[in-house]
Amino acid sequence: MNTYELPLLAKVLDMDADKPIILLNEITSKKLDAPTLSRVRIKNPSNQKVMTAIVNTTETIVKPKQIGLFGSVGKRLNSKTGDKLFITVAEQPKSIDAIKRKLVGETLSDEEIGQIIYDISTNNLSEVEITYFVAGVYNHGFTDDEIVSMVKHMVESGESLGLGHRKILDKHSIGGVAGNRTSPLVVSIVTSLGYIMPKTSSRAITSAAGTADTLEVLMPVEHNIAEIKRIVDETGGALIWGGSVNLAPADDKIIKVEHPLSLDPQGQLVSSVLAKKLAVGATYAVIDIPMGPHVKVKNMDEAKELARKFVEVGAKVGIIVNVLITDGDQPVGRVAGPALESKYVLEILEGKRFEDLADKSCLLAGKLLEMAGHCSKGEGYEIAKKTIENKKALTQFRRIIKAQGGNPDIKSEDIPVGKQRYEFRSEKNGTVAIINNRTVNKIARIAGSPITKGAGIQLYVMNGSRVKKGQILFEIFAENEAKLFDAQNFAKANNPVEIEKMIIEEYTGRDFEITPMKV
Amino acid sequence: MNTYELPLLAKVLDMDADKPIILLNEITSKKLDAPTLSRVRIKNPSNQKVMTAIVNTTETIVKPKQIGLFGSVGKRLNSKTGDKLFITVAEQPKSIDAIKRKLVGETLSDEEIGQIIYDISTNNLSEVEITYFVAGVYNHGFTDDEIVSMVKHMVESGESLGLGHRKILDKHSIGGVAGNRTSPLVVSIVTSLGYIMPKTSSRAITSAAGTADTLEVLMPVEHNIAEIKRIVDETGGALIWGGSVNLAPADDKIIKVEHPLSLDPQGQLVSSVLAKKLAVGATYAVIDIPMGPHVKVKNMDEAKELARKFVEVGAKVGIIVNVLITDGDQPVGRVAGPALESKYVLEILEGKRFEDLADKSCLLAGKLLEMAGHCSKGEGYEIAKKTIENKKALTQFRRIIKAQGGNPDIKSEDIPVGKQRYEFRSEKNGTVAIINNRTVNKIARIAGSPITKGAGIQLYVMNGSRVKKGQILFEIFAENEAKLFDAQNFAKANNPVEIEKMIIEEYTGRDFEITPMKV
Helix, strand or coil, X not given: CCCCCEEEEEEECCCCCCCCEEEEEHHHHHHHCCCCCCEEEEEECCCCEEEEEEEEEECCCCCCCEEEECHHHHHHHCCCCCCEEEEEECCCCCCHHHHHHHXXXXXXXXXXXXXXXXXXXXXXXXXXXXXXXXXHHHHHCCCHHHHHHHHHHHHHCCCCCCCCXXXXXXXXXCCCCCCXXXXXXXXXXXXXXXXEEEEEECCCXXXXXXXXXXXXXXXXXXXXXXXXXXXXHHHCEEEEEHHHXXXXXXXXXXXXXXXXXXXXXHHHHHHHHHHHHHHCCCCEEEEEEEECCCCCECCHHHHHHHHHHHHHHHHHHCCEEEEEEEECCCCCCCEECHHHHHHHHHHHHCCCCCXXXXXXXXXXHHHHHHHCCCCCCCCHHHHHHHHHHCCHHHHHHHHHHHHCCCCCCCCHHHCCCCCEEEEEECCCCEECCCCCHHHHHHHHHHCCCCCCCCCEEEECCCCCCEECCCCEEEEEEECCHXXXXXXXXXXXXXXXXXXXXXXXXXXXXXXXXXXXXXX | CCCCCEEEEEEECCCXXXXXXXXXXXXXXXXXXXCCCCEEEEEECCCCEEEEEEEEEECCCCCCCEEEECHHHHHHHCCCCCCEEEEEECCCCCCHHHHHHHHCCCCCCHHHHHHHHHHHHCCCCXXXXXXXXXXXXXXXXXXHHHHHXXXXXXXHCCCCCCCCCCCEEEEEECCCCCCCCCHHHHHHHHHHCCCEEEEEECCCCCCXXXXXXXXXXXXXXXXXXXXXXXXXXXXXXXXXXXXXXXCCHHHHHHHHHHHHHCCCCHHHHHHHHHHHHHHCCCCEEEEEEEECCCCCECCHHHHHHHHHHHHHXXXXXXXEEEEEEEECCCCCCCEECHHHHHHHHHHHHCCCCCHHHHHHHHHHHHHHHHHCCCCCCCCHHHHHHHHHXXXXXXXXXXXXXXXXXXXXXXXXXXXXXXXXXXXXECCCCEECCCCCHHHHHHHHHHCCCCCCCCCEEEECCCCCCEECCCCEEEEEEECCHHHHHHHHHHHHHCCCCCCCCCEEEEECHHHHHHCCCCC
16 A cells, blocks of 8 residues: 555674564664564665564664564575665565454465465564464364364475385374384384384473483484475485474464463364375375373363364365374373383383383384385284384384484483483382373473483373382482472372373274264 | 462662562562562561562572562562562462453453452552453453443542532544544633643654643643642643542553553443543543544444443443544644644644634534533534634633743744654645655654654645645655654655544434444
8 A cells, every 4th residue: 555665774683582573672663664563565676675563662782774684584685784774564464354254264265375384484474463363273173174174284384205106104192192103113113114214203391301302312304395305205204393394384483372371273273284294295194182180181072073084184185084082091011201211111122121111112103104005004013013022113114213313222221311310109009000191291391301411200000000118119310419309399289190092992993984973 | 378488588679660570580580479570469578568570580699598589579568678578479369260251251240340359459460361351352242231330440549630519521543534623612611611621641652642642842731639739729720741630540451451462442442432531530520532543443333432431331330421523534633742732732722723623622622512511502613713712711821831840932833843854845746635644653753753742743734735846745844854854755655544524423422322323
């Protein structure tokens, strides 16, 4: 509308943020009618580069004739201090009307969702605007068609692995269960049998350690698209921190505004997971939904509806999905914390222990083998277990460690864990009834996990264990006394928690074809 | 929970924002588990000052052992570069649960609303969190009781004028009508008759000029509480920019996150207006609701429900409210832009013109006089008009200008307006059918209003005016050629707009007692 372009002199600032921010003097901000948080278009006339950025204001750092550029903005405009730039107020993003419609509960078209995802990934929408979108989805949900549109457009907005048309397997566990480190085991098992499985994982947000935090103890997990392709070509597998590639940038920005209220509407969760699967080219995916009072999915109705969405939307975007609803009521594995967990995974592959983490991993890997046609239904678990027993999975894990730049000869006993330790003992005789995931995670974090790799917690009992007074229940590991002390005090004031059979129920595409779920 | 206090060395930064921001090195941010936008408690052990601030991160500006303080944070902690400060992660604000409940449509208790307003005004809630609250209110509305709680707690969160128990009058016009500069006239009229009316006004957000922008041409409008009291003691009236006092700080933060989507849910609007009335101690208030397709309130159903809320909630918080629903379909007055509007107001008080702005002001002032018991119902308008005719209102306006530090001898012809002018002429014969408020505002803004005081637009016709081809319809004023050119091009591509009788209907507390409205 207002075509008036204001010329300003660039001042590159030694500052950066996770958004493209520019700094205007308050006088300039008023003159342009561009207050804090509004968007401006910036043009560098010397190279015709143009971008949109968000305004912050200052009275001192830049003068009225200047524009302060945060590091990334300077780079994108290829501009240095003293360059003349032209600034105009950016028009209101096209997707604002669609966001308002979602906020009041209307259903959005594929085109509208495409515009929203485009505006999010090009920084045309602010956090406040993205928040209104999430609020609408949280309040009114997404139809299956809307989720399909979300998946498609989120994949379009980012990079894809482009491995070609092959059978590519993938898995995903809905978060919140301590020690649920199945990914390295599942990847090692299925790739040892010749399948392709490039797995991206996250770092911890509220848990003691994410898979990426844990695997980093054994090998570098940050690799770009070209490196991942090379690793997959060499080994069939890859274990990568998802943040090092740009698979669905819009999704990451949406997740960021969900955190403050711990929102995670089902429709958004399904589109987020499937977009990341589709971006790596997955054709078969198994989804693990831990269910229980202390994890994300609280009851069977919620779990079933989530499973239905995964299977049906998956089919619409070309991924065959099977869902396993599992017991989320106690930690999987006996440890939480990067070094302790990586040690534990190696011990399983070395044949030193099996227990529930290995059991669950064989279930997930077995399901993928059945889906990919490697064997008949019901045979997958035993085939998976055999790759652990005959050390094929261990050999394969070492190949991946080597391809990603780690030491392939590392043994479980080589991994150092925290030297400051505290043994927490039972005050009475009895049977362990429940172990609370949240508390376990919290103790590990207070002890320093995941930043301090050696920090964490080791459990010596599980649900149903008979214990005697004075017996060690768990041990806390830290690398400095103050943190050990804090963790130990917290543990004294708060103590562990329930159990049932591992897989409570199972849903496949077939189930839904035969018996449609009520919504 | 985590009681671990990290000692860091302060580095005061030459930077400020509208929020209390501190800068942590990324390593420190990870160590503390305090990512960008999370909140930390900072303690200055030398003076025991404690505050909550929002984390931004950097790789370069501060080192891992440092904490960068934005200007206002340094001041509040009374801390200088090199001071040792203690940092802990702030606990999740108490009001997060209440915000989630509002988001899904539940009704909040007085205590919950109190906690939300407290957390907003103490910077314990981020913009994203406040946005979720607004989204909930927009989607599900407020009950009258919730609005009462909002008003009470917003007033508690800020300063109050504290003029004691007197008859204090106030008015408010719901925004969006160009040239609707009734406040200086209403204040001059009622205070000339001995009543108290300390009026706070806003600056323009999307209009050509706010009342504060306009009056600033004649006198300083930024005064603190003590100065306002002195001005009111001397004159009975005051015309103040609301932003210079801190009457309901939580409200200002809520309004800020409403802007990007232009949301203004009725419940929030009513609580916002009444909180500001209550904070100045108003006992009688008249609310002007312009209604029409191009302003905030589009139709009679919406206007009536808004009127009902104002009257009933007003009664519950101790303010007697009368509402006038007026014609919002064409500009009130003939001009838009600070200098043009202040000149126009002076011309009315000098007796040089009367027209619709004066007419509307006498209606509003007359209503206040009737409510305050100065005269019987139906007599207020004529009494108000008489104070203009006998120049008592002018004398009173000059007293206020003087008390606020302006030149009391200024005359309308002394006010300079933009020297760059363009006369926009009719291309055919006919009758003016409609004048569009939005377009008028936009032309004035493109010409430079409200920053450039002399910029704006003067209308020479109104709805129903008979015009001939070549006759001047309006004139654009600017202070530089480029802006005049832009405004003139915009005007050529977009042209003016409808009319009916000024007050369409009137609602008083009495009406609602007799005939309860359907909700």
